[in-house]
Amino acid sequence: MTKEKQYLIPTSVNEAIVFARQNLGSFRYLAGGTDVMVNRHQGNEESPCLIDLSKLSELKGIKKEEHFLRIGALEILEELKLNKNISEEFPMLIEAALSVGSPLIRKAATLGGNVLCENRCLFYNQSEWWREAVGYCLKCDGDICIATQGKNACFSELVSDTAPALIAMDAEIEVVDIDGNQRIKLEDIYTGDGVTPRNLSETAILTAIFLPLNRGFKTDFHKLRERESLEFTSLTSAVAIDSTGKLKIALAGVDPKPVVVEGTITDDKTALIKQAVKGSRAVDNDMYSRKYRREMISVYLNRSFDKLLS
């Protein structure tokens, strides 16, 4: 029997988790809805119950804490630029946020939803009849990866643009679940498996993102896409160097998870770039070829090093 459709609007995180527990296996949290609703339209997301997080005050606000800037998960991408703490210490986050979708999408899209948006693949983000015609794929009831013509692993890509920017600047997140809170490094939630790209439990709620204060980050951000507006990434590259000389590279769009390389400014740059390219399991599931995107990793990282280290 098809489950009845429900739209629930909790007013606290605890209530949201209670609703989630009552609908295990058949609900989806909704923040700005710009990812979820499109996936529902394409038949890739069919949960009968939607739990709207928009009334949760615990997920809102941007404030300085002792060593971190706390950004609520429901903060709107288009509005991050209005916050002085972000614009002064973490301008790369604003650049990344403003590279997402279009102005209209960014006015609804949240930062939490962006780091948790669904992985994408040219062969998966298609209409139901298209996917049925090709016999589905690992990510939607099929048994092979169509992009690789038969591999038993899913290479749908992480397409979040803010995730690499946040990770390069050592962001942490707070997650609340049935058994309490945990604070983890953002990169640790990504699994590398395109079918289940994150290791968070179904009921977990991302409440906030934390950026470390007073690190003196120098940063550089690039996004490869066919059009300057309204385009998912084919490669997002973020580099941050702090005042101690610690260097961190984070890439999206070339692997099911962020590709992260850490070093210092005294390390051999060619070796760091090689490590980033080697860590990227890009396949031909994008508008740009795998070869071109891997070449562009070197191009972008060389540009970043020229800018930040000269």
Ligand SMILES: Cc1cc2nc3c(=O)[nH]c(=O)nc-3n(C[C@H](O)[C@H](O)[C@H](O)COP(=O)(O)OP(=O)(O)OC[C@H]3O[C@@H](n4cnc5c(N)ncnc54)[C@H](O)[C@@H]3O)c2cc1C
């Ligand atoms: C035309 C178009 C272009 C786009 N271009 C880009 C782009 O260039 N770059 C890009 O990164 N994205 C892009 N997107 C995808 C999407 O708009 C963004 O990723 C957006 O930031 C998602 O945020 P949201 O608040 O709308 O998330 P939602 O759609 O509400 O949620 C996304 C996912 O996160 C989960 N979720 C959301 N918030 C929480 C929370 N607090 N706790 C637990 N789970 C949560 C939801 O259950 C869902 O699985 C585009 C979308 C469209 C339609």
